[in-house]
Amino acid sequence: MSDEHNPAQVRSAIDTQLRSILADVLGLDAAQVAEFDADSGLFGHLPELDSMAVAGLLTEMEDRLDIMIDDDDVDGEMLETYGGLLAFAEAKAGEA
Template sequence: MNAARAQQDLDPALRGLLADVLGLPADRVAALTRDLELFGALPEFDSMAVANLLTGIEDRFHLTIEDDEVEAEDFLTYGSLLAFVERVRGR
């Protein structure tokens, strides 16, 4: 599977996970853009949501995320979160 196809498949799965973890309605999740700020900008996206999101990523994508793989910058925008998940899936 090429990188563009992998990202196409990942995007809806990550949006679904965000909807589940943050309790966001579908229209709000669909409106997420790559440069949309998450941590500190969305009231629902707090430190507890980050912990739940990491667990959800592990469960949904069948992988283990090591503590040293996680950086605060990974949660700044939807695009950086998407890139983080791509990175941990690709290792």
């Protein structure tokens, strides 16, 4: 068995990248982002993540995670919590 496609390794890589993207795009402290869990609120909870920041966040996600995000993919639910955004990024990365 090859562990080349081990979901835990893929997930942790996406998780790490996503935390880095959030810190960079929103100008958040890395320590704050490191403490995010699945229920950590994002849109509507972080003043840094406003409607203008969403576009930059999604663009960075596309570039760094090598995914395509269609307008139809974006909804409030996927941006509501860190867990929702991570699940979205994992699903998109799985499509590639």
